[in-house]
Amino acid sequence: MTDTPLTLAQTDGRALARLRRWWSGETANPVKRVQFDRPLTPWMFLLPQLAVVAIFFYWPSVQAVTSSFYLEDPFGFGATFVGLDNYTDALTSRGYLSTASFTAFFCVVVTALSLGIGLLLAVKADKVIRGAETYKTLLISVYAIAPPVAGLIGMMFFDMHMGPFTEIAAWFGHDLRVGIDYWDTASALIVISVWKQIPYNFIFFLSGLQSVPVSVREAALIDARSGWRRFRDITLPLLAPTAFFLLVINITYTMFDTFPIIDVIVKDKPANNPMTLVYKVYLDGFKGNDIGGSSAQSVILMVVVAALTVLQFRFLERRVHYG
Amino acid sequence: MIKTASTSIAFALTASTALAATDITWWHGMGGRNGEVINEISQQFNDAQDQCNLTPVSRGTYEEALSSGIAAFRSGEQPNILQVFDAGAATIISAEGATIPAEDLITGAGEEFDREAFIAGVRNFYADSDGKFIGMPFNSSAPILYYNRAALEEAGVEPPQTWEEFEQIAPALRDAGYIPMTASQLTWMMVENFKSRNNQQFATNNNGYDVVEGTEIIVSDENQVMMFEKLKEWADEDLYGFYGAGWADNLKPFEEGEAAMWIGSSGSFGGLQQSADFDFDAVYMPYWDSIEGAGTQSFIGGAALFAMAGRPDEENACTARFFTFLTSPETQFFWHRSTGYVPITEAAYEMAKSEGYYDDQPVAEVGIQQLMLEGGEWSKGYRLGFYPQIRTVMEREFNRIFSDEVAVQDAFDIIEEEGNALLARFAKTAQ
Numbered sequence: 001m002t003d004t005p006l007t008l009a010q011t012d013g014r015a016l017a018r019l020r021r022w023w024s025g026e027t028a029n030p031v032k033r034v035q036f037d038r039p040l041t042p043w044m045f046l047l048p049q050l051a052v053v054a055i056f057f058y059w060p061s062v063q064a065v066t067s068s069f070y071l072e073d074p075f076g077f078g079a080t081f082v083g084l085d086n087y088t089d090a091l092t093s094r095g096y097l098s099t100a101s102f103t104a105f106f107c108v109v110v111t112a113l114s115l116g117i118g119l120l121l122a123v124k125a126d127k128v129i130r131g132a133e134t135y136k137t138l139l140i141s142v143y144a145i146a147p148p149v150a151g152l153i154g155m156m157f158f159d160m161h162m163g164p165f166t167e168i169a170a171w172f173g174h175d176l177r178v179g180i181d182y183w184d185t186a187s188a189l190i191v192i193s194v195w196k197q198i199p200y201n202f203i204f205f206l207s208g209l210q211s212v213p214v215s216v217r218e219a220a221l222i223d224a225r226s227g228w229r230r231f232r233d234i235t236l237p238l239l240a241p242t243a244f245f246l247l248v249i250n251i252t253y254t255m256f257d258t259f260p261i262i263d264v265i266v267k268d269k270p271a272n273n274p275m276t277l278v279y280k281v282y283l284d285g286f287k288g289n290d291i292g293g294s295s296a297q298s299v300i301l302m303v304v305v306a307a308l309t310v311l312q313f314r315f316l317e318r319r320v321h322y323g
Numbered sequence: 324m325i326k327t328a329s330t331s332i333a334f335a336l337t338a339s340t341a342l343a344a345t346d347i348t349w350w351h352g353m354g355g356r357n358g359e360v361i362n363e364i365s366q367q368f369n370d371a372q373d374q375c376n377l378t379p380v381s382r383g384t385y386e387e388a389l390s391s392g393i394a395a396f397r398s399g400e401q402p403n404i405l406q407v408f409d410a411g412a413a414t415i416i417s418a419e420g421a422t423i424p425a426e427d428l429i430t431g432a433g434e435e436f437d438r439e440a441f442i443a444g445v446r447n448f449y450a451d452s453d454g455k456f457i458g459m460p461f462n463s464s465a466p467i468l469y470y471n472r473a474a475l476e477e478a479g480v481e482p483p484q485t486w487e488e489f490e491q492i493a494p495a496l497r498d499a500g501y502i503p504m505t506a507s508q509l510t511w512m513m514v515e516n517f518k519s520r521n522n523q524q525f526a527t528n529n530n531g532y533d534v535v536e537g538t539e540i541i542v543s544d545e546n547q548v549m550m551f552e553k554l555k556e557w558a559d560e561d562l563y564g565f566y567g568a569g570w571a572d573n574l575k576p577f578e579e580g581e582a583a584m585w586i587g588s589s590g591s592f593g594g595l596q597q598s599a600d601f602d603f604d605a606v607y608m609p610y611w612d613s614i615e616g617a618g619t620q621s622f623i624g625g626a627a628l629f630a631m632a633g634r635p636d637e638e639n640a641c642t643a644r645f646f647t648f649l650t651s652p653e654t655q656f657f658w659h660r661s662t663g664y665v666p667i668t669e670a671a672y673e674m675a676k677s678e679g680y681y682d683d684q685p686v687a688e689v690g691i692q693q694l695m696l697e698g699g700e701w702s703k704g705y706r707l708g709f710y711p712q713i714r715t716v717m718e719r720e721f722n723r724i725f726s727d728e729v730a731v732q733d734a735f736d737i738i739e740e741e742g743n744a745l746l747a748r749f750a751k752t753a754q
Binding site: 071072073074075076077080082089094095160161177179180181182267268269270271272273283284286287288289290293 | 384386387389390393396397414417418420421565566567568569572575576579709711712715716718719720721722723725726728737741748751752753
């Protein structure tokens with residue numbers, strides 16, 4: 001056979017194929033090749049998401065960073081460049097530092113308790129045979145409650161005039177004063193936040209447990225009689241990816257999503273009540289109309305969360321086995 | 324078919340008359356009964372004329388109303404009228420160009436305006452240092468002492484005029500099984516109006532009226548600290564009940580008949596008439612007999628209405644018209660009667676008197692009389708920037724005082740230090 005000259009259509013086809021290979025990174029790793037025919041298709045799919053991120057995250061972030069270097073009057077008539085003043089003011093203020101340390105404490109306690117209790121309930125629910133569905137539904141139902149409503153329900157229990165928890169505490173000789181005493185309010189805040197988050201952790205842990213292969217469980221049953229040892233050596237490592245995911249989600253939850261609960265508890269009179277950094281950003285910015293100071297605080301928060309996420313993925317995720 | 328056609332024509336006609344009217348909006352921070360009365364007043368205004376159509380919108384609390392008004396101004400979506408509370412006065416008045424001074428607005432629209440028509444206690448608070456009205460006083464109130472008549476009779480005591488008298492009668496109320504007193508907002512009652520009732524200087528630069536630059540708050544003085552040392556002492560001896568910084572938490576024991584006396588707003592009268600099922604009365608907020616020159620009038624609390632700048636002229640004309648309508652004796656008397664806020668003009672007060680309103684409701688007169696007491700050098704008002712945040716600092720320290728975390732003197736030193744830092748920061752933004 002002699003070489004026949006290629007038709008125009010064929011050359012075109014080859015060039016396109018090469019371009020396509022280049023776009024999809026086919027040469028690098030054929031196994032992970034992305035199955036798109038047209039180079040623009042993936043971008044089209046990404047576009048709505050990218051637009052959302054750009055409008056609701058990048059643009060406000062840039063604005064926050066800019067205004068954190070200015071001192072501005074509330075109505076926006078004029079802004080004075082003050083350099084890092086807003087940052088030093090925040091970082092040296094007594095209120096900011098105590099809020100920051102409470103946020104860290106709150107984060108650790110709420111995450112630990114809601115993960116721990118969620119796991120315990122999941123392990124126990126996994127063993128239930130009779131009425132399992134009802135049991136699970138009851139445990140999960142709390143998740144359907146919106147955070148502000150959860151806050152309201154919680155505050156009814158802790159109300160200083162008629163709350164049942166206040167009365168129970170009184171039996172034990174403790175004068176529970178939520179809204180006045182710092183640690184009483186902190187306890188109420190922790191109880192309500194943990195209660196709200198347990199169902200979420202429960203759902204994920206339960207599905208994690210149910211995906212542990214029966215063969216593995218049975219093999220473990222032969223190797224060890226102690227239930228605790230089987231749990232520690234087999235179940236827990238297999239749950240690690242779920243637990244890691246939940247850890248990240250729970251930290252975000254305590255730092256950001258507890259906002260409505262705090263708002264309900266402090267009833268727009270923060271006084272000396274404990275609050276998280278996010279709530280303080282809101283108070284100073286939206287209640288106090290101090291836009292520069294509040295922006296500086298939110299930039300600090302952004303940096304902390306970014307650092308935390310990097311740390312989690314670099315150090316913790318290495319220990320997680322995805323199977 | 325003909326019927327549908329005629330109804331649609333009728334509908335089109337009503338729609339076109341409604342369209343011809345200029346729409347203006349009013350953002351306010353009132354809820355409950357007071358919010359309802361605002362709707363009624365707006366309806367009365369709309370019914371009284373047909374050029375303007377006013378829509379009131381509740382924006383949550385006072386703070387929320389101010390914040391959303393500011394946010395709206397920054398994006399060019401401001402309402403025509405914004406209600407701003409006493410503590411936010413400096414924020415909005417210092418922002419020249421954000422509002423049209425009420426006095427200019429009204430005279431500019433060719434309507435009459437007379438400062439002297441307003442009662443004395445109301446004239447200065449929302450005015451500039453020359454006395455020109457920037458905000459239109461609207462819901463003005465005074466902190467007064469409400470008491471449960473039966474409780475005081477049971478303990479065999481008279482309502483106190485001074486704090487010294489309170490100290491004498493309180494143990495009898497406690498022994499009769501009552502919490503002698505609660506108070507709903509210590510910042511307003513025991514600091515700001517402690518200053519006015521006892522004629523004490525609150526801030527340098529003429530209580531902040533003269534200049535923003537260099538204004539400092541004065542709260543760690545002997546008398547102010549004494550007031551709170553007494554409150555703490557009374558709380559420890561069960562003579563005073565402290566229930567945190569929330570308004571309702573402190574009101575509740577009084578409404579439920581557990582507390583014998585409650586310091587609240589004269590504007591709480593309307594709500595209290597509905598919520599309390601016992602006979603109550605009120606007297607002036609007590610002062611200290613031991614402080615020389617005490618017993619002066621209190622600052623007006625409550626809020627004022629501000630005409631936001633940047634709206635079309637025909638809308639501003641409607642706003643001016645509404646302001647005039649609002650100050651008419653009839654409207655003021657209606658507002659006074661329905662809510663308990665004081666009438667802001669002499670004419671409205673006279674009208675309420677001549678109609679015998681106070682013969683039926685003597686409680687309603689207490690607030691206005693307290694505002695009409697003799698004025699002192701320091702009882703006219705204050706103008707402090709970032710004041711809502713200073714109040715927040717105070718509330719934090721007060722909670723700490725009553726949970727034994729800080730000594731009174733130290734707490735006020737902290738308030739003064741942080742308050743002055745905030746004032747200095749505000750002075751920078753106002754440059």
